[in-house]
Structure formats: C-alpha cells, structure tokens
Amino acid sequence: MSTQRPMVEVRGARxxxxxxxxxKGIDLSVERGQIVAxxxxxxxxxxxxxxxxxxxxxxxxxxxxxxxxxxxQPLNGQxxxxxxxKVRQQMGMVFQHFNLFPHLTVIENITMGPVxxxxxxxxEARALAHGLLSKVGLADKIDAYPSRLSGGQKQRVAIARALxxxxxxxxxxxxxxxxDPELVDEVNAVMKQLAAEHMTMLIVTHEMRFAGEVADRxxxxxxxxxxEEGPPADIFxxxxxxxxxxxxxxxxxx
Amino acid sequence: xxxxxxxxxxxYWDLLLIGAWWTAVLTVSAGVLSFVFGILFAVTVLxxxxxLAYPVRAFMWLFMGTPLLLQLFLIYFGLVQIGIDIPALxxxxxxxxxxxxxxxxxxxxxxxxxVDVGQTEGARSIGFGKWQTLRYVVxxxxxxxxxxxxxxxxxxxxKESSIVSVIGIAELVHSAQLAISETFRPFEFxxxxxxxxxxxxxxxxxxxxxxxxxxxxxx
Ligand SMILES: Nc1ncnc2c1ncn2[C@@H]1O[C@H](COP(=O)(O)OP(=O)(O)O)[C@@H](O)[C@H]1O
Ligand SMILES: [Mg+2]
Numbered sequence: 001m002s003t004q005r006p007m008v009e010v011r012g013a014r015x016x017x018x019x020x021x022x023x024k025g026i027d028l029s030v031e032r033g034q035i036v037a038x039x040x041x042x043x044x045x046x047x048x049x050x051x052x053x054x055x056x057x058x059x060x061x062x063x064x065x066x067x068x069x070x071x072x073q074p075l076n077g078q079x080x081x082x083x084x085x086k087v088r089q090q091m092g093m094v095f096q097h098f099n100l101f102p103h104l105t106v107i108e109n110i111t112m113g114p115v116x117x118x119x120x121x122x123x124e125a126r127a128l129a130h131g132l133l134s135k136v137g138l139a140d141k142i143d144a145y146p147s148r149l150s151g152g153q154k155q156r157v158a159i160a161r162a163l164x165x166x167x168x169x170x171x172x173x174x175x176x177x178x179x180d181p182e183l184v185d186e187v188n189a190v191m192k193q194l195a196a197e198h199m200t201m202l203i204v205t206h207e208m209r210f211a212g213e214v215a216d217r218x219x220x221x222x223x224x225x226x227x228e229e230g231p232p233a234d235i236f237x238x239x240x241x242x243x244x245x246x247x248x249x250x251x252x253x254x
Numbered sequence: 255x256x257x258x259x260x261x262x263x264x265x266y267w268d269l270l271l272i273g274a275w276w277t278a279v280l281t282v283s284a285g286v287l288s289f290v291f292g293i294l295f296a297v298t299v300l301x302x303x304x305x306l307a308y309p310v311r312a313f314m315w316l317f318m319g320t321p322l323l324l325q326l327f328l329i330y331f332g333l334v335q336i337g338i339d340i341p342a343l344x345x346x347x348x349x350x351x352x353x354x355x356x357x358x359x360x361x362x363x364x365x366x367x368x369v370d371v372g373q374t375e376g377a378r379s380i381g382f383g384k385w386q387t388l389r390y391v392v393x394x395x396x397x398x399x400x401x402x403x404x405x406x407x408x409x410x411x412x413k414e415s416s417i418v419s420v421i422g423i424a425e426l427v428h429s430a431q432l433a434i435s436e437t438f439r440p441f442e443f444x445x446x447x448x449x450x451x452x453x454x455x456x457x458x459x460x461x462x463x464x465x466x467x468x469x470x471x472x473x
Contacts, residue, residue, distance in 0.1 A: 056375055081383060089381035099376030103394045112390065113380040158376075165380060 005068050007032045007169055007200045008053060014061035015048055022048050024224040025062070030169070033198040037211035037232070040221035041247060046204045049221070050173050053202070054091045055084050066090060067168055089117055092162030092170040096178050098154040100146040106133070106157050107142045110164045117165070125164075132160040136190050152183030159190055169200040177206060188214075208251050212236055220244045260442050266433040270443075273429025274450045280346060280415045280425055281458070285408050287351030292358025292404070293393060299363055301388070317356040322417055325349050330421045346418035346425075354411045361403045365396035398469040405462040412458055413451070426450055 008030040015023040022045045030036050038046050051057040053064050055071055064071040071087050073080065101109050110132060111125035120128070133139045136156040146154055155175055162170060172191065176184045188210050194201065195214050205211050211218055211232060218235040220228045220243075228241045239245045263270070298310045317325065330345040340348070369392050377387040397404070419428035430447040434440045 054379055056379065085381045085383050087381075088379055091379070093379035095372060095376065095379075097372055099370075099372040099379075101373065101376065101391055101395075103398055113382075116386065116390065117381050161380070 006030055006065070007034070007067055008202065009065040010049070010053065010062065011065075012062035013049065013052060013059050013064065015045075015052060015057060015059050022224050023052065023059070023062075026221075026224075026226055028219065028226070030200060030202060033200055034217065035195050035199075035201045035203065035215050037215035037218045038202065038204045038221060039206070039208065039211060039218060039247075040227075044221045045224045046221055047173050050093075050171050050202060050204055053171060054088055054093055056093075085117075089113075089165050090168045092159075092165060092167035094155070094158055094162055094170065094172045094175045096174040098146075098151070098158045098178075100154055100158055100161070102146050105143050105145055106138065106149075109146070109157060110161045113161065113165050128164055129160070132163050133157075135193070136160050137186070150183060151179045152186045155179065155187045156190055159187075159194075163194075169202065170194065172201065172203045172205070174204055174206065176210075206251075208236065208248070220247065222247065258441060259439075260446070262437050262439045262442055263433075263446050266429075266437070266443070269429045269433055270426070270446060270450065273424060273426035273447075274454065276424055277412070277415055277426040277451075278454060280343075280350060280418065280423070281408070281412045281454070283347045284350035284354065284415065285411055287347065288354035288358050288407070288411065289404070291351065291355035292362050293397075295355060295359035296362040296366060296396075297388065297393070299359065300366060301384075314356045314359060317353055318360075322349070322353050322414060323420065325353055326418060326421055342418075342421050342423050345421060346415075346423045350411060350415055350418065353414075354407050357407050358404055361400045361407070362393075362396055365400035366392055368399065369395045401462075401466050401469050405466065408462065409455065409458060412454060 006029040008028070010026055010028040013023050013026040013028075014021065026045075026049055028036070028049075038049065040046055048057055052059050053066075053071065055064070059072055066087060067090070069087065071084070073083055075083055101112070104112065107126060107129050110129035111120075111122065114120040114125045114128060115122060130139065130142065133142055136159060138153060138156055138160070141149060141153060141157070146157065149157065159170075159175075175191070176187050179187065184207070188207075191201070191203070192214055203211070203215065215232050217229060218232045219226055220235060220239075220241075222243050228235065228239060228244045235244065236248065239248060295310050295314060299307050299314070302310070326345065326349040329340065329349045330342060333340060373391050373395065374387055377391040382390065415425060416427040419425055419431065422428070424432075426447050430443040433443050437443070
C-alpha cells in the first residue's frame, strides 16, 4: 500500500492572484524516485504550481500531498505554522535566483538547517556539508561567502543546502535560467547525478534537451492547465495537442 | 584679558579623565541599549499584533518629536512622582538609549523591509519558522545593510551624551564645568574636553569601521 502511494500528489489545484486565475485545476502525481519536468510558456503557472507544492503560495482550492501527508491542511495559526515547517523540511526547493544567505559562508548556509531545525551536532553537520560540497564539486569553497561565487557555483551550493535536510523531493524552479550559458552544464550535471541516485524531482525548465535527457515524464502547461503529459519521447517527438506543437516548434527552432 | 595657560589643566587631569571614562561608559551602555531596543522596536512595529505595535509606534513618535532634554527630565524627575526612582546614571543611560533606539528602529525597519523576499522564501523553504527566519536571516542582513547609518547614530550618541550633565552625571562636560567653576578658565578646559571627545570619537570610528569592513565581505 505505502509503496504505491505517490511521493507528491496535487489534486484540483486552483490559485488566483486577484481576479486572475493562474492555476485552473491542476492534477499531478509523482511517484517515488520519479523525475517530472514541467515545461510551458512564460506565465503559464509553472512557478506558481511549484511554489504551491511547498506552500510558498496558498492555494484557493485543491490539495497537495507529500508522501501521504496533506501539505495544505486546514489547520489554523500556530498549528499550521508548526505543520508546514515540518513538511517543508522534507522538500528541497531550488530557486532561479539561488536565494543563498549572503551573510553566511557556504558551509554555514548548508549547516544552518540541520543544526537549528534538526538539532544536529555542529561537527556532524559540517561533515554532512563537506560531503555534499564534494558531491557538487565545491569542497574548496567551504568558507567562501556567496558573493565570491559564480552563479553556477551559487546554485550548486543552493542545491547542497537543500539536500542537507535530506528531503524526500527536490523542487527546481528554473534553476539555470539566471545563469550565463557556460555555467548551465555544471548545474545540470548535479541534477543528473541526483537523478541517477533516484531522487524524486520536479523540475521546471526551459531547456528541452535537458528535460528530455533527465525526465521520466514531461508535463506541458499553458494558461494554468496541464495541456499534455507523457514520456519525453512522446511529448517531444509526437505531441498530440496543437498548443504543445506550436510551443515546441518555437523552442526547438530557437 | 587673561593669557592662555594650559598648565591650569594639570591638577584637574584626573577629573577630566574620569569624566571621559563616564562619557565612554554612557556611550557604550546607551549604544548597546539603543541597538537592542532599535531591533525590538523595528520588529514590533513591523510584525507584532496591533496591541503591541501601536503603543510602540506611539512611543517612537513621541521620542522623535520631543527634545532629548525633556525626555531626560521626564525620566529622572517625572517618574519619581509616580514612585519610580531611578539613579541619575541609570536615567541617563535609559534616556539616551531610548532616544537613539527610536532612531535606530527607524533605520532598521527600513533595512528589514529592504531585504529581498527571496531570502525569506529561501529560509521558509528549508523549514524555518517566521521568527527563526527573522532572527537568523532577515535581521542579520538588515543590520549589515544599515551599519553605516547605525554607526552615525552611535557617533551622534557620543556627542549628545553630554546632555546628561544636567541631571548631575559626572561625564566629560560636567567635569570640565566643575573644573571651570574652581579655576575660571573656561577656554582651556573646554578645549581640552573637546580634544578628549575627539579622541573618543576616533576610537569609536575605528571600531565602527572594523565592524563595517567585516560586514562588507558578507553582503
Ligand atoms: N505574486 C503574484 N501576484 C500577482 N500575479 C502573480 C504573482 N505571481 C505570479 N503571478 C502571475 O501568475 C501568472 C503565472 O505566473 P508563474 O507561475 O510565475 O508563471 P511561469 O512560472 O510559468 O512563468 C503570471 O501571469 C504572473 O504574472
Ligand atoms: Mg516561473
């Protein structure tokens, strides 16, 4: 039973900003270890969907579940605050603009969560951070401040920071969109490595090639709905919907 | 007309140095108080429920809109009347501390608001609560970004601290006045006091610069 439970499940998600409905009933299910890429034109609601999954946006309707626990539970005040803080510890989020803490060194950025939130001993957290930094190829930047790093290095630290909480799922919101082209690959390489380790991932991306290489499933969003989804081979080579075709044509010709 | 003769200082050197010492004590204590309460006021005004935020806002408005001298008199002479008898030194520290806390709060509040929302989202996404996010992520950055204006407030505090001489605290100006009342040599003693303020200022600025440089790498 529990093995069949999806890691992430979104049911009928609706979200409006003022009068504008940005998510118009989204259903999504991600199995344990599965990698789902979300593609679609700018403004189609990809970020809003991802942010709603970890409750940086509050849905107006629908449910989000993480490994059998409802994320947007109807609790109030302090009870919800406690609940959501626990849930978020189990979801790693990687932002377009990294959102590293500039007043902390690389290692402090990474150890802060485990030490403060999980009560991990400092030495243990440092060892964990050191391992993660080696994994993302930045062991030599351990005591640097983020301002001394390139965009690609910052993003790799941000990934390490998220991984330090040992999350059940990683959410990537255009992790490489703010990077100079020559720095994209080093970040993609880290994500591919996570894929090889069967990390459950939801990846919003504009890089069709990367999506095709890494994803088990591709989801095409437009205008706040999922227009089409399927294995990358189907979506990229034989899209069924006209909207998908015209979107891909624009991208693949570019 | 008298000629200038700085030799008159010599017997009063101890008195002046003790005065300078108390000025330093006042500046450091009131400085720390103004910093801590500056943060508390800023956070209260921004995030506390109205029942706390409004009184603090009123308090800030009152302290910004009235003279420091009046505030000191109120704390030292006024509060006695309602049974709160504070020693002069404590009254001076509290008065100066609160006066500058209000100015620091204004600066820090703007600093907090200016911290990128991505910082809060980054912290919340890891699982930090609202207050943890403020404490570990937002406020440290707000303080770093507002270090120069907070530094100017501390420099101003050093200079303004002389006002507590009116409630009998033997700080530097008070000591100089005491010496003058015995020697009738205002020029020599005021100039010497000025020189001592200048030295205190240099020390303070050096300390602030060190802090700002330290903070510069981590922004
Ligand atoms: N905080 C917000 N307030 C108002 N409108 C927003 C907000 N966030 C996103 N939107 C709007 O919602 C729509 C979807 O945005 P988004 O989810 O960021 O799209 P995508 O990530 O696919 O580019 C856009 O029209 C955007 O302008
Ligand atoms: Mg987006």
